[in-house]
Amino acid sequence: MRLLARGSLLWAALAVLLLQGCSERGQPPAEDGIIGRVALIAPQMDGALADSIRLGAEAAAKEFGCELIYIEEVTGQQNAAEKALKEGASVLLLDPDSSGQLEAVVEMAQNNEAAVITLNDVYPVKGVASTVTINNLEAGRLAGSAMAELLRGKGKVALLGSDSRAPGYAERAQGVLEELGRQPGITVDDGYSCGTSPDGCAEAARQLINEVDGIIAVQEQGALSAADESLRRGEGSRIRIVGFGSETPQLELLQDGIIDRLIVQSGFNAGYLGMKQAGMVLRGEKPEVKLTLATKAVTPDSMFWMDNQKLLFPFVK
């Protein structure tokens, strides 16, 4: 009897083993193969670039199996980062406002075992997993050479700088100065700055418009203010303006020929590559520490070429 009991117990155990082995594994892998959650903290400037970044990030999220959430940056980046971490993000994608902000965000992320990937700017902050940025120095050189070409190698150029501490602006200015320094016929006046407000930009532009043949503005607002001033004077055709960025007002002024050249970057690619790096972080691979994106100079003629259209005008959903 005892033998019988022992035997049936054994057979029961075998049957359970068989059933368990053949049944589906208990925990299905995350739905649709999602490997993790990435938060895109919307950049501080609204506009075409932000839309492009978002589109690029979306495309990459789909391709690399990440879940993308958007966190609106209403009350500062720190709060947005905190909210993102609370919502379970493992990677934060953001365009940092300042070195201090970034440090705080990185610390917060590290406490939550999350990674930070920055877009557009390189800050000397430790603990950033990856940075996707344009080569600002190269962009500055591109702007310088565009201006030299516009002025046919002769004339007086003003560099409208920035008071922002973001290292990107300084690098752009340096690139411009380097490039124009190689032109013997061009003199550069780099003593002007936009300050921190549109008014400052307009002020500087008003002063410069009579004194120089061309203005290079490292900030978006600088180019806009210079173009406004040029329009106001009705001298759009005479003064040459080279700017950075692809915001809609800038593009309108470019189409109308008030701004002569715009140095643009692909927000889509920045978003895409940032997301790709996030995907690598989530899969436990080592992301590239720094990815550099190419920039391009567009003219009123070339801005509607098929490839530039995609670059300048994101599909807005």
Place this chain on the structure above:
Amino acid sequence: MKRLAAAAWSRLRQRLRYSRFSSIQSIVAWSFSIMIVLTIGIVALLLHEKFSASAERSAFTSSGQIVAQASYNLEDYVRGLSNFYRAIEKNMLAGGQWDGAEVDKQLDTLMVSRDDIVSIALFSEDGALLKNRPAAELRSSANPTGQGWFQAAIRVPNHLGFSLPHIQNLYKGSYKWVVSMSKRVTVIRDGQPQEVILLVDINFKQIDELSSRISLARRGYVYIIDEGAGNIVYHPQQQLMYMGLKRESIERALVADGSYIEELDGERRLVTVQSVGNIGWKIVGVSYMDELMTTREEVNAYLIRVVAVALIIVLLVGFLLARSIIRPLKRVEKMMRSVERGQFDAELPVGGPLEVERLSRRFNLMIHKIRGLMEQIVVEQESKRKHELEALQAQINPHFLYNTLNSVVRMAGMSRGEEVVTMITSLSKLFRISLSKGRTLISVHDELEHAHHYLTIQQMRFGRKFNFSITATEEAGQCLTLKLVLQPLLENSIEHGLEYSVDEGCIAVDARVEDGVLVLRVEDNGVGMTPEKAASLLRGPSLETAEQELSRTGKGSGVALRNIHDRIRLYYGAAYGLEFQSELEEGTTVWVRIPAQQQAEGEQP
């Protein structure tokens, strides 16, 4: 190298042969397991092939269906747009009159009915804006005649053309992605024929959504190409392509129709191409094979699990099965081992599988046989010894008789008639007791009498060189003993102890019962011997060599003593026999111990 490998192989085989792997248990377990696993494996392989093929087929079919559906949707959409265009054309250009609030109202109504219409505009042949809805100022830098849709309309009159998606840059205030529908129409205005170009811009968002909504697994997507020029109309990652981060093999899609598999950048993709009517576009669906084939991986994983579980179960069952076969065999082996150690009374329980049962029976039979043979041998050996001993016993007499008779002759010669009578009488009594009607056992009383006569004869032969005394308790006298155990002892005392002694010898024989043991003691005061020699008297040569020795020397060397010892032990057991104590120049004492056995009532010794 080869030899080394061969040596290693043979070593392995040998080890396998002698290890547990060569046991029936493992052979049964493994062959059972291998057979089952092989069967499962083959079935799994066949199922896997079948599943995979059908999964692949269904992936192709579903991908084709999805893309076809997308194509129909797009076609429908385009047809709807064409109808819309015709409605505008009719409302706006029917009477050649496009000015006036009435037309504006009609156009506005039409526009409200669709939310994807961005603008409607009418241009003259030289690019001048004649009318637009919603009314917006034309950009100073706008150049309608330089635009693709304008040129296409001029090139082919009366044909509704669809442009590629582009940015509408004619108006101030906004840049929108649109697809432009344009057509050159000849209208009669104020009686004059006039060439006009009607432009309707559709928000590209709709087509973008139509395309991006289509889901081909997680990573799959669709893109649209223009069949005529091979341009990409829509691609979800067009920017990546401009940057060289992505490639697309448009050439093949342009000429293809239906599905094909291609390999691009190291990934296998299923591409499904479907033409979209009316507009000259092709919609291309791309799915990644690794995603489509997840069914195959799932089936694989499932089958691997099933095989693994089956293997475990089969191993277990095989092990148990083998053990149930092996257990009775092990029992037989254990029993054999105990038989090996000498336990012949073992008996194997008969049971288990038929073969094992037979084996047990045969084993038991064999053990029985062995036991029988052994008993037979014991009996034979015993009777052999008895015969030998009896022969030895008989051998004592002739030379004694010969010597005694010689003495009698000598005494008769010296006319010592009385002594002759005594000697002959003693000899006669000696022989009478010796014969004892063939009995082996006689009473101690008779034995002592026999000793008395023997000693008397010897005393006379040796010229009274020694005297003797014989004592016995009444109880001892009634006991039974093997006959003629004392005579060889006495002979020994006289020949080895007293013959060489210078003093007058003395032999004392005593019989008593101590604790149920009959003790016969023979003590002399002869030359004695070393304790080593005394101890060695009862060891020494075996029966055969003793016989040889006996026949060679005619007497002694302790053989007769050992014979008595053996006889007693043979009759009464190993606990009984002779014991010696001797000292040089002091004498020798011999004890004979046998169980005290009373003579049965009425039995005459």
